[in-house]
Amino acid sequence: MTWQIDFWLMLVLIMFAVLALEVSDLLAAVGILTGYSFLMALLFAELGAPDVALTEAALGAAITGIFLLVTLRFVGRKEEH
Amino acid sequence: MTSRYESTFLDVVSRAIVPLIQIFALYVVTHGHYDPGGGFQGGVMLAASIILLRIAQGEESFERFPQSAGLYLAGFGALAFTILGFMSVVFGGNFLEYGYAVPGVDGVELRYWGIFFAEVFIGFLVWGALVAIYDALTTGGTA
Amino acid sequence: MRLMGVVLIAIMAGFIMWATRDLPLRGDPQSPASTHVSVYYIENALEDSNTPNMVTAVLADYRGFDTFGEAIVVVAAALSCLLILLRRRDDEGPLAQGYGTDEGIGDGDPEPPEQGARG
Numbered sequence: 001m002t003w004q005i006d007f008w009l010m011l012v013l014i015m016f017a018v019l020a021l022e023v024s025d026l027l028a029a030v031g032i033l034t035g036y037s038f039l040m041a042l043l044f045a046e047l048g049a050p051d052v053a054l055t056e057a058a059l060g061a062a063i064t065g066i067f068l069l070v071t072l073r074f075v076g077r078k079e080e081h
Numbered sequence: 082m083t084s085r086y087e088s089t090f091l092d093v094v095s096r097a098i099v100p101l102i103q104i105f106a107l108y109v110v111t112h113g114h115y116d117p118g119g120g121f122q123g124g125v126m127l128a129a130s131i132i133l134l135r136i137a138q139g140e141e142s143f144e145r146f147p148q149s150a151g152l153y154l155a156g157f158g159a160l161a162f163t164i165l166g167f168m169s170v171v172f173g174g175n176f177l178e179y180g181y182a183v184p185g186v187d188g189v190e191l192r193y194w195g196i197f198f199a200e201v202f203i204g205f206l207v208w209g210a211l212v213a214i215y216d217a218l219t220t221g222g223t224a
Numbered sequence: 225m226r227l228m229g230v231v232l233i234a235i236m237a238g239f240i241m242w243a244t245r246d247l248p249l250r251g252d253p254q255s256p257a258s259t260h261v262s263v264y265y266i267e268n269a270l271e272d273s274n275t276p277n278m279v280t281a282v283l284a285d286y287r288g289f290d291t292f293g294e295a296i297v298v299v300a301a302a303l304s305c306l307l308i309l310l311r312r313r314d315d316e317g318p319l320a321q322g323y324g325t326d327e328g329i330g331d332g333d334p335e336p337p338e339q340g341a342r343g
Contacts, residue, residue: 047250050117051279054109058125063211066132070218113280121294152306159299166292177288192273196284199291206295210302217302217309 009043027077030068037061085139095137102130110204114196120203127204128211135215148216154209162202165195 013036020032037060044053103126109116110123134142166177174181179195180188248255265282275281283291 051119051122054117054122055125058122058129062129063125063132066136067214067218070215113284114275114277116277117279119280119283152302155299155302159295162292162295166288177292179285179288189272189274192285193275196273196275196280199284199288200280203291203295207298210298213302214305217305 005046006043009039009046013039013043024079025077026072026075026079027069030065030072033068034061034065037064085141086137091137095133099130099134102126102133106130106204110200111197113200114193120200121207123200124204124207125211127208128215131208131212132215135219146212148220151209151211151213151216154205155213156209158202158204158206158209162199162206165198165202 016032016036016039020029020036023029023032037056040060041053041057044050044056106123106126108123109118109126110120113119113123131142131146134145165179165182168183169178169181170176172181172184177199179192179199182191182195248257252258265278265286269275269278269281269286273281273285275285
């Protein structure tokens with residue numbers, strides 16, 4: 001319930017989100033997105049919602065990353081402009 | 082993706098870690114009354130354990146968890162949850178109002194067990210659905 | 225064009241931050257969300273359903289219809305994935321029709337499709 005933890009977590013979250021958009025290697029983008037989900041789970045736990053944190057950690061950090069990786073295997077890891 | 086990786090470390094670690102994930106997932110599903118967690122979270126963990134098996138062992142894992150089992154599990158969960166909801170309609174309650182599900186039993190106890198079975202069915206449903214999605218993505222699924 | 229996007233995002237972020245001044249503080253017991261129906265849940269969840277974890281009681285009992293809808297959405301997602309990606313009997317399935325490129329991250333990239341193979 002301390003605002004400092006919230007502040008720094010949200011700042012790093014925004015940095016991760018911008019980085020995931022900017023990076024051109026899609027495999028790296030998936031990795032960054034997984035880290036984003038993990039930090040999001042930390043933020044939920046800090047906000048006092050362990051149920052949501054558990055869901056985010058299991059779904060966002062594990063399953064979504066696996067599905068995106070499997071998709072990347074078919075579409076290639078280079079971003080096309 | 083469906084072939085086996087010839088990696089001793091992946092094989093040994095997956096064999097060691099999958100039972101632990103499944104035990105913890107069962108704990109999360111069945112202790113939704115007392116701890117954070119419930120059907121969704123536990124079902125996702127069960128699906129993650131099966132997907133780890135798929136990644137590490139390839140097609141050999143089809144013997145332990147067949148490809149068609151995912152959709153059957155998801156359908157069973159959805160059907161059982163719907164039947165659980167309509168049980169109370171038969172005896173005069175509203176849809177999903179567990180207190181009326183069985184006549185002659187205390188309503189509070191019925192609501193406790195209604196929540197428990199709802200979590201278990203949601204766990205089956207999410208487990209099967211996520212494994213079915215993974216199989217569809219990697220192998221095209223089965224007809 | 226890129227600068228314009230950044231400026232637009234900055235303006236929208238400014239509006240949203242300005243609008244958050246009207247939100248109640250987090251965990252404020254006097255906020256409208258905390259005074260209407262959640263008081264009943266907090267006071268009666270244990271007696272109504274014998275469940276110490278209030279979140280589970282609300283999700284699965286009081287708001288059971290919402291949870292039911294979520295579950296049906298998950299099943300619908302799995303079914304639509306299977307319908308889109310299903311391997312048909314007469315060909316090798318949509319994913320095997322040459323979507324893989326040389327830069328793919330895995331082994332076993334599918335071969336390019338034969339012309340007229342699709343029935």
